[in-house]
Amino acid sequence: MKLHNIRVALAVVFFVLINVLLLDISGAAHRWLGWMAKVQFLPAVLALNFAVIVGLIVLTLIFGRIYCSVICPLGVMQDIISHVHGRVKKNRFSYSPALTWLRVAMLVVLVVALVAGLGSLVALLAPYSAYGRIAGNLLQPVYIWCNNALAAVAEHYNSYAFYSREVWLKSVPTLVVAVLTLIIVGVLAWRGGRTYCNTICPVGTVLGYVSKFSWLKVHFDVEKCKNCGLCSKNCKGSCIDFKSHTVDYTRCVTCGDCLKHCKFDALHYSHPKALKPATVADEPMANEARRAFLIGGAAVATHAALAQAGKKVDGGLAEIEDKKVPVRTTPLTPPGSVSAKNMAQHCTACQLCVSQCPNGVLRPSGNLLTLMQPTMSYERGYCRPECTRCSEVCPAGAIKPIDTAEKSATQIGHAVWVKKNCVVLTDGVSCGNCARHCPSGAIMMVPSDPDDDLSPMVPAVDAAKCIGCGACEYVCPARPFSAIYVEGHEVHKTI
Numbered sequence: 001m002k003l004h005n006i007r008v009a010l011a012v013v014f015f016v017l018i019n020v021l022l023l024d025i026s027g028a029a030h031r032w033l034g035w036m037a038k039v040q041f042l043p044a045v046l047a048l049n050f051a052v053i054v055g056l057i058v059l060t061l062i063f064g065r066i067y068c069s070v071i072c073p074l075g076v077m078q079d080i081i082s083h084v085h086g087r088v089k090k091n092r093f094s095y096s097p098a099l100t101w102l103r104v105a106m107l108v109v110l111v112v113a114l115v116a117g118l119g120s121l122v123a124l125l126a127p128y129s130a131y132g133r134i135a136g137n138l139l140q141p142v143y144i145w146c147n148n149a150l151a152a153v154a155e156h157y158n159s160y161a162f163y164s165r166e167v168w169l170k171s172v173p174t175l176v177v178a179v180l181t182l183i184i185v186g187v188l189a190w191r192g193g194r195t196y197c198n199t200i201c202p203v204g205t206v207l208g209y210v211s212k213f214s215w216l217k218v219h220f221d222v223e224k225c226k227n228c229g230l231c232s233k234n235c236k237g238s239c240i241d242f243k244s245h246t247v248d249y250t251r252c253v254t255c256g257d258c259l260k261h262c263k264f265d266a267l268h269y270s271h272p273k274a275l276k277p278a279t280v281a282d283e284p285m286a287n288e289a290r291r292a293f294l295i296g297g298a299a300v301a302t303h304a305a306l307a308q309a310g311k312k313v314d315g316g317l318a319e320i321e322d323k324k325v326p327v328r329t330t331p332l333t334p335p336g337s338v339s340a341k342n343m344a345q346h347c348t349a350c351q352l353c354v355s356q357c358p359n360g361v362l363r364p365s366g367n368l369l370t371l372m373q374p375t376m377s378y379e380r381g382y383c384r385p386e387c388t389r390c391s392e393v394c395p396a397g398a399i400k401p402i403d404t405a406e407k408s409a410t411q412i413g414h415a416v417w418v419k420k421n422c423v424v425l426t427d428g429v430s431c432g433n434c435a436r437h438c439p440s441g442a443i444m445m446v447p448s449d450p451d452d453d454l455s456p457m458v459p460a461v462d463a464a465k466c467i468g469c470g471a472c473e474y475v476c477p478a479r480p481f482s483a484i485y486v487e488g489h490e491v492h493k494t495i
Contacts, residue, residue, distance in 0.1 A: 409495055416461070
């Protein structure tokens with residue numbers, strides 16, 4: 001009972017705080033809560049954060065899969081859904097054999113995806129990222145609407161305690177994935193408790209095999225057990241077989257529900273004084289467990305090796321019309337991401353950087369190979385040189401921390417002028433917006449006719465100075481396509 005209460009209290013604290021981090025629109029939460037994203041298992045692996053990896057493994061070797069029931073937000077979400085159903089239908093679980101083949105298959109798929117750099121597949125299998133997409137696409141809009149309501153009230157009383165934020169659809173595919181994830185995981189949790197964690201989630205599989213060797217375990221006192229079955233009927237991991245008095249520790253998430261419901265004090269969470277030796281029948285399962293654990297370890301080591309190797313605006317220059325996204329030969333990735341390859345190999349598409357971007361520049365990719373990973377576009381803002389928010393919040397090493405000086409010297413792309421779209425030539429007016437707003441001085445206005453100094457002035461781009469911030473693209477008054485846009489670089493340069 002005490003274990004259950006402690007676990008629930010810790011899970012509630014972690015779940016509330018990580019939601020504060022994921023939903024925050026001010027950027028203030030990251031200063032205090034940014035570590036909560038970085039202690040998630042798979043992002044730590046991708047970021048090669050060995051201190052966190054070792055810490056989580058040691059935690060599991062001592063307490064069992066406490067990570068899955070306290071730290072992982074997707075796991076806690078499943079517990080909440082399962083608890084709600086448990087209020088309606090009690091004692092609804094039963095023991096079932098582990099689907100080892102499926103668990104190992106999902107782990108192998110993750111390993112292959114990591115080695116091959118298939119970021120989209122990794123993103124679909126990452127539990128923390130799955131919840132991050134749910135929070136960013138389904139919960140954050142509601143949060144912002146509530147914030148905007150408070151902002152309207154504050155404005156009425158001449159207060160600036162809240163400020164309004166726009167709610168807009170960043171990516172249809174990512175929204176669809178988030179909705180499907182919530183439905184699938186929610187149905188599995190409603191019907192079977194931790195079915196997703198114990199059959200599909202590769203993080204659960206790796207930590208599950210580690211937990212076989214944990215110091216503290218739930219175990220039976222056979223002399224006290226009356227075979228009432230309440231432990232099995234309340235085990236959301238379906239891992240307790242009361243008939244044989246055994247617990248499948250690879251699936252036990254140390255939730256304490258079995259201890260809470262045992263009326264005869266026949267279950268204990270402690271270090272067993274004497275564990276039953278493995279029988280001949282148990283040996284294949286033990287070998288399979290060791291094999292899967294070694295595969296998980298190989299994934300970390302392999303990835304570490306790879307990582308080393310009619311109205312007018314702007315003075316009457318253009319009609320008010322939404323801009324369309326230009327077709328970029330090479331997509332733009334944020335400063336600090338180093339290269340498109342680094343982004344693809346490390347990003348789990350948790351959407352934290354997308355939701356935290358104050359300039360509306362980051363949005364999930366719709367490309368199949370980089371699905372849901374952040375790309376940049378400048379229809380709603382530009383990447384301000386003084387902002388490094390995305391590099392601060394990324395927990396997986398896809399966007400490495402950089403300071404403002406480094407960002408100002410990082411070239412993620414270069415501007416390209418499209419003559420046929422320029423209002424100077426199409427409408428016969430003076431402009432120069434791109435040159436005035438370029439923070440790196442990479443654009444200057446020159447005569448459109450080199451032999452006539454009095455000809456209309458058009459922009460000329462010095463690609464060596466351009467950092468690809470997109471200020472020129474954002475302020476360009478041409479519609480629907482800007483007369484100047486930024487083409488991305490596969491590998492970022494320092495200028």
